[in-house]
Amino acid sequence: MTTTASPIEFSESMHPERTMRSMIWRRFRRHRMAVVGAIVLGALIFGAVSVSWISPYDPEKSSMRERRQPPSLEHPMGTDTLGRDMLTRLMYGGRISLSVGLLATVIGVTIGILVGSTSGFYGGTTDNLLMRITDLFISLPRIFMLIIMALLLRTVDVPILQAYGGVGGIVMILGILSWTGVARLVRGQFLGLKEKEFVEAARSIGIRSPRIVFGHILPNTATPIIVAATLLVAASIISESGLSFLGFGVQPPTPTWGNMLNAAQDEMRKGNWWMAFFPGLMIFLTVISINYIGDGLRDALDPHKVD
Amino acid sequence: MRRCPITTYIIRRLLQAIPLLIVISMVVFALISLAPGGPMSAFEENPNLTAEDIARLEEQLGLNEPIYKRYLKWAGHIVQGDWGYSNATRRPVLTEIGDRLPNTLQLMITAFIVTLLIALPIGILSALKQYSLFDHVATFFAFVGQAIPVFWFGLILIIVFNVWLNNPVSPSQGFAFSNLWNCGDCKPLMPGGGMAPYGVDDPTLGQRIQHMILPVTMLALYGAGTYTRYMRGQMLEVIHLDYIRTARAKGLSERRVIVRHAIKNAITPVITVMALELPLLFGGALFTETIFSWPGMGRLFYRSAQRVDYPLLMGIVMINAVLIILFNLIADIAYAFLDPRVTYD
Numbered sequence: 001m002t003t004t005a006s007p008i009e010f011s012e013s014m015h016p017e018r019t020m021r022s023m024i025w026r027r028f029r030r031h032r033m034a035v036v037g038a039i040v041l042g043a044l045i046f047g048a049v050s051v052s053w054i055s056p057y058d059p060e061k062s063s064m065r066e067r068r069q070p071p072s073l074e075h076p077m078g079t080d081t082l083g084r085d086m087l088t089r090l091m092y093g094g095r096i097s098l099s100v101g102l103l104a105t106v107i108g109v110t111i112g113i114l115v116g117s118t119s120g121f122y123g124g125t126t127d128n129l130l131m132r133i134t135d136l137f138i139s140l141p142r143i144f145m146l147i148i149m150a151l152l153l154r155t156v157d158v159p160i161l162q163a164y165g166g167v168g169g170i171v172m173i174l175g176i177l178s179w180t181g182v183a184r185l186v187r188g189q190f191l192g193l194k195e196k197e198f199v200e201a202a203r204s205i206g207i208r209s210p211r212i213v214f215g216h217i218l219p220n221t222a223t224p225i226i227v228a229a230t231l232l233v234a235a236s237i238i239s240e241s242g243l244s245f246l247g248f249g250v251q252p253p254t255p256t257w258g259n260m261l262n263a264a265q266d267e268m269r270k271g272n273w274w275m276a277f278f279p280g281l282m283i284f285l286t287v288i289s290i291n292y293i294g295d296g297l298r299d300a301l302d303p304h305k306v307d
Numbered sequence: 308m309r310r311c312p313i314t315t316y317i318i319r320r321l322l323q324a325i326p327l328l329i330v331i332s333m334v335v336f337a338l339i340s341l342a343p344g345g346p347m348s349a350f351e352e353n354p355n356l357t358a359e360d361i362a363r364l365e366e367q368l369g370l371n372e373p374i375y376k377r378y379l380k381w382a383g384h385i386v387q388g389d390w391g392y393s394n395a396t397r398r399p400v401l402t403e404i405g406d407r408l409p410n411t412l413q414l415m416i417t418a419f420i421v422t423l424l425i426a427l428p429i430g431i432l433s434a435l436k437q438y439s440l441f442d443h444v445a446t447f448f449a450f451v452g453q454a455i456p457v458f459w460f461g462l463i464l465i466i467v468f469n470v471w472l473n474n475p476v477s478p479s480q481g482f483a484f485s486n487l488w489n490c491g492d493c494k495p496l497m498p499g500g501g502m503a504p505y506g507v508d509d510p511t512l513g514q515r516i517q518h519m520i521l522p523v524t525m526l527a528l529y530g531a532g533t534y535t536r537y538m539r540g541q542m543l544e545v546i547h548l549d550y551i552r553t554a555r556a557k558g559l560s561e562r563r564v565i566v567r568h569a570i571k572n573a574i575t576p577v578i579t580v581m582a583l584e585l586p587l588l589f590g591g592a593l594f595t596e597t598i599f600s601w602p603g604m605g606r607l608f609y610r611s612a613q614r615v616d617y618p619l620l621m622g623i624v625m626i627n628a629v630l631i632i633l634f635n636l637i638a639d640i641a642y643a644f645l646d647p648r649v650t651y652d
Contacts, residue, residue: 033450136330139635141627143590147612148338148620238456245458246597248612261459265598269499273466280459288454 027300034296037289044286048094057085059092060253068267071274078274080260081267086274090282093255096164098286100171100256101237107175108236109229112182117213119183120190131187137180146239149173150248165254170243174236182228189221223301227294234290241283257283317640324632331628332385335621336378385625391618395611400622404604408626410502411603414595415588417519418526419581425531427577430538431570437543445535452532457591461525461598468521469499497521500600522599526591530581538577545573575642583638586631 029035051059062082069079077086119130153161153169161169193199194217202216243249244258252259257279264275356364372380384390390400433445473493475486486493498518503510510518545551546569554564593605600606604623611619 132327135327136334139327139331139628139631140334141586141589141624141631143593144608144620144624144627147608148624151612151615151620152338152341234454241456242458242594245456246594246609246612261462265462268462268466269470271466271470273470276459276462276466280456280462283456283459284454287456288450291450291454 024300028296031292031296031299033292034299037292037296040285041289041293044094044282044289045098047091048098051088051091051095055085055088055091057088059084059089059255068272068275070272077278078272080263080275086260086278089255089260090257090278093257093260093279094282096167096250096254096256097237097240097258097283100167100174100240100250101233101286103171104174104178104236104240105229105232107171108178108232109182109225111175111179113186113218113225115179116183116186116188117190117218120187121194121209121213121217123191127187130183134180134183137177140177142177143239143242145177146173146243147246147248149176150243165251165256165259167250167254170240170249174239178232178236178239181232182225185224185228186221189224190217193217193220226301227298230290230294230297234287234294237283237286237290313640313643316643317636320636320639324636327632328629329382332382332625333378335624335628336381337374338621340374340377390622390625393611393619394616395614395619400618403607403619404622404626407602407604407607410601411589411592411596411605414519414522414526414601414603415585415592417523418530418588418591419585421523421527422530422534423578423581425527426534427538427574430535430577431542431573433535433539434542434546434573435565442539446539449532449535449539452528453536454532455528457525457529458594458598460528461521461595464497464521464525465499465598468497469495472496500598502602522595522601525598526588526595529591530584530588534577534581537580538573541573541577542569545569579638579642582641583634586627586634589627589630 047054062084063079064083066075066079066083067081069075069083071078075085075087077090080086080089115130115134119127119134150166150170150173153166153173156162156169161172199212199216202212207216240249240256241258241261244256245261247259247262249258250256252263260279261276264272264279268276388401392399393403396403429445429449433442436442472487472495473490474496475484475490475493476482477486477490477493479492480486483490487496497520498504499521502518503514507514546565551564551569554568555561559568589605592601592603593608595601596603596605597609604626608620608623610616611623
């Protein structure tokens with residue numbers, strides 16, 4: 001046995017540094033647009049986090065003398081109808097828009113994993129019931145339900161949901177309406193994996209079901225979940241901005257990219273293009289970056305790909 | 308007697324759709340009941356009514372009955388076509404929706420056709436010339452199309468084609484190319500909203516088409532990106548299959564191999580998915596109609612949401628749910644017809 005080197009040992013001796021992580025990273029780097037996406041997204045996140053230190057302007061203080069100024073050196077993205085610096089407000093808006101996308105995804109993915117793993121692991125009646133509920137959620141017309149739930153939310157008197165223009169509530173309803181894809185995905189993976197030998201082995205040495213689900217099967221489904229979650233962040237950001245654009249999402253003065261676009265609607269018909277152009281550009285850059293990153297991750301994490 | 312499998316399949320799918328519709332209607336009803344500003348809100352604000360009057364009214368309207376009884380009553384009315392009245396206009400919900408539905412369908416179907424005409428040829432060409440310059444450019448634009456927020460795209464269309472660019476024919480100086488961007492008395496190149504010029508009740512065909520260009524462009528954007536990528540993927544999958552190699556090997560012309568064997572098989576799932584996702588265009592139409600003041604169901608929903616007009620909101624959601632289920636069914640059946648490999652069990 002020692003004399004015949006297996007192909008794996010052979011390649012390992014050729015590239016001693018090639019661990020799983022370095023391999024994934026290498027493959028990700030090869031997807032050029034994904035790397036560009038990661039850099040752009042990184043810059044947007046940096047701007048959102050650091051704005052209070054790097055911007056000389058207050059996001060909420062209006063300045064009557066500086067109303068509706070086109071982009072200039074002092075205001076690279078112009079000013080809005082109240083004379084507030086657009087770039088500063090966009091960076092503050094990024095805080096809200098990006099965290100809404102992220103938190104809604106966390107909720108959606110958590111529900112999705114719970115429903116999908118229960119369904120796939122236990123099968124039978126449980127599976128049937130949970131999948132019918134999933135079907136129901138899928139057939140609800142999404143944007144319409146979002147608006148109705150946002151309207152209902154306004155009447156709910158829970159501080160955590162109402163703070164900062166209702167961000168908490170928006171996160172909640174986005175999460176509630178976005179778990180179905182992950183649930184179906186996880187269920188499908190579980191159906192295949194639960195018959196595998198390693199699950200039987202785990203069971204035979206007396207490990208309990210919850211531990212088998214979360215400790216043994218779930219880690220094996222990580223790849224598609226990570227990709228789906230990445231894309232869900234982008235979808236949630238679009239949903240939040242769409243809702244806020246229509247005026248049913250996060251309420252001003254808390255700035256988000258969506259409600260800044262809402263405020264810009266009439267201005268734009270007067271030719272003040274920058275007020276609508278830049279908020280949308282931010283959404284677009286974020287979404288396309290995340291989509292490319294998701295694409296890159298899909299390639300990088302694909303276990304069937306050999307290089 | 309031999310049972311026709313497809314008929315049984317259709318019947319079974321129809322039967323499966325019924326419980327789903329019932330559950331959706333329950334969710335819809337629960338949301339109505341949760342909502343404040345129900346049918347009593349108008350009375351509660353009336354200072355001439357005493358608490359007893361309100362209690363009597365509630366009794367008359369059946370509002371203090373248990374929720375399941377109220378649901379059954381409501382569902383009975385829905386089945387009989389009585390969908391209640393709009394709180395804002397006091398007109399029947401079905402009339403309000405019926406007035407707008409044709410306008411929305413007009414927009415959606417045109418956008419659907421435009422999406423087909425863009426996505427299918429580009430996706431197919433992209434796959435046939437994989438990794439060519441054309442493929443790279445097309446894939447990039449498909450990605451961009453998927454990532455652009457539709458509402459932002461609509462605003463950009465307005466500012467470029469309605470605010471910035473003019474109709475190059477000036478009333479005073481006639482046609483000049485430079486009139487496009489620099490002209491004192493020109494009209495905008497494209498109308499910025501509505502279905503017809505302001506004050507015109509009976510627009511000409513030309514005027515109708517002109518008013519549709521921007522909204523349809525906006526509505527077709529997302530699908531064009533998504534389905535171009537999907538078509539490309541399907542086509543790539545098919546052209547590497549064995550039967551294509553067989554077709555080539557037995558000496559068919561390349562053209563015949565591609566058109567008769569590859570495209571025919573690759574296009575089926577794409578069209579099915581497009582049909583399946585057609586109701587998603589209602590969501591897109593919500594934004595399109597709001598931005599372009601298009602008098603359809605989407606704009607009706609937006610206005611109703613602003614007025615918190617629940618009967619109308621719920622009516623539109625129900626219609627949407629019915630359409631989604633219906634389209635699902637049609638797509639499944641179409642798929643079963645088109646793809647002989649599908650079995651009906």
